[in-house]
Amino acid sequence: MTKVYVGMSGGVDSSLTAALLKEQGYDVTGVYMKNWTKDLPGMKCPWADDLADAKRVAVQLGIDFKVFDFENEYKHKVVDYMIDEYKAGRTPNPDIMCNQEVKFKIFLETALEDGADLIATGHYARAEDGVLKMATDTNKDQTYFLYRVTGAALKKTLFPLGEYTKPTVRDMAKARGLFTAGKKDSQGICFVGKVGIREFLSQYVEQVPGEIIDKKSGKTLGHHDGAIFYTLGQRHGLDLGGGLPYYVVGKDMGKNEVYVTTDLNDETLWKDTVQLKAVHWINDAPAAGVYTIRIRHRATLTNADLSFDESRAKLTIHDQQRAIASGQSVVIYRDDVCLGGGIVL
């Protein structure tokens, strides 16, 4: 019997994943990956409930259950990366890094060493012989977060939920009486939890007040707690009083200045070319040409010309896109196949 290790987070998606694989005749083992969490004063360890939920479902299904402790790896590869990127003034995506470094690398390796033939997760995506394809539920499709995974890893991976929509998944979980069927979806970055990214970061970087400057007039409009807390296109949290809303259009990390405007058509907010670094292709690199791209999770797919300039890739986007920030990922597709992507320079 094929042995599959399923990453179980205690949520409804991974619970149903395990249930479906068991029904399909696999020898299923549930694995809770203990990732790094910040201990907040006065709060009980937040992951304990999730671990208990995952285990409860495993017992319900009568499958083996293990805990893999990836706390150190997660801290170094994901959390530190995120903090460093913010410090450098960029806008990173820790979920993408988590998939690249933890779920589809360390988890896969550890599972295989432990006797697994395959791994599985509750992602909304499809993997067909090492090729990553969008989920049937285009609204829920999570390939944006998976573009840095390797084709070799995908050959060892099952995504049983790729064919279903989220409401169907809930119904199927309910029909099976899974304990987690009604559980709310997790929000935001797991290790940041309820406090929010700003509060999380402020525990790692000193808050240095700086000026908020109107890009057009050069006038100082107010003060902020540190340029790193602001990202391109951001509207909220500027606290500049009434009138038209201001948007972040740039920042100078050296001077700790944040530039804003009320002009929705400001040129820095809209881009039609992007340079990508750390380009990753799931399988072979595609030839230059026209592809569809996605600049953030659930963003509308849009056409772009892909060209190469030595190690860097350049995209010329047919329709201008708003607020493409340095550090965020652009993912490239051909039809429903996710080819890979890169990080905005």
Next chain:
Amino acid sequence: MINELLYLDHAAATPLDARVLKVMQPYYTDQFFNPSSPYVLALTVRHDYEAAKQTIAQTIGAKGDELVMTAGATESINLAFNSIGGHVVTANIEHHAVLAAAKRYDHTIISSDEKGIVSADAVRLAIRADTRLVSIALANNELGTIQPLRDIATVIHDEREKRRQVGDTTPIYLHSDASQGAGQLDIHVSRLGVDLLTLNAGKVYGPKQVGLLWASSHVVLNAQIVGGGQERGLRSGTENVAGVVGFAKAMELADVHRKYESERLRTLRDELQQKLTTTFEDAVVSGSQKRRLPSHLHISFPGLDAERLIFALEMRGVMVATGSACAANKGTRSHVLTAINLPPEVADGSLRLTLGHLSTEETIAKAGAIIIEEIVRERERLTK
């Protein structure tokens, strides 16, 4: 409906007795008055409150004005420690409330023996010239083991005498958290030989967040919560009249039924233990068999994962605990099981089964059969 529950976790919480709820209700509605208000209706409430304290005091052989009503046992324990402080002595099997309170002061934590009993000798050896407080629970919440409080009281008495003879005025007191044994054991303070006693209504079919600290008249307490001066200034805040009236009723009922209930639970517990240990020859029962609450059965099935077992049992309607509830949440092994040197592979397969009002011949038989089935199923899964 509640009577059909297969609930074996009475050490964690007890259901409110219907008779207790009945006497509490008027104080939430018609008799809502603040006991400190000047009109006659309020004075009546005040009178009822004082009478309830008097009733509680009588069940432990004390006076009403020696009680400080608190919001549960943890507050009571904190009040005791923070009032007396100094060097404190307690044991490694005590509840987290006691251990955490002790760690705020210069402390000595003595070891229990492998049967979960704290010896009077160990207490004697730990007492220093500056020791002011010794705190040992009447019965351990995980194992149910009953501590030799009377012998420990003798040790304290001897130390006090020794100090008196050399003219040393440093006081030394014995405190005991009797929350766990109150429904089954004699908790008469002079017979126990304690100077301070903690009780918790929530463990004797009374309301949660209602407890008390009794202190003998020679103990000086210091208020931790100040304000309007209620409870002789030792615990300010408008009195929890309904809660205390309920507590009094619960203590009265416990007093009346103690002997019968203890025997009833002992019989049921022994049957359950017999059934489990004969079915599983490798089962390990922890805690002294001679000195154990009739309600408690701590049993381990080596090699099993107790947490899995708990989830499996819950799906079949059987509610049990592993170690203490707090330890289960933190994903760590119970400090009590570590203290009694239970090997990890045994400790991790431990269930704490605690009986009480909801335990009947029928529910225990049903629960026992389900526990056996689920253990067999887990063992089959492991060997496949």
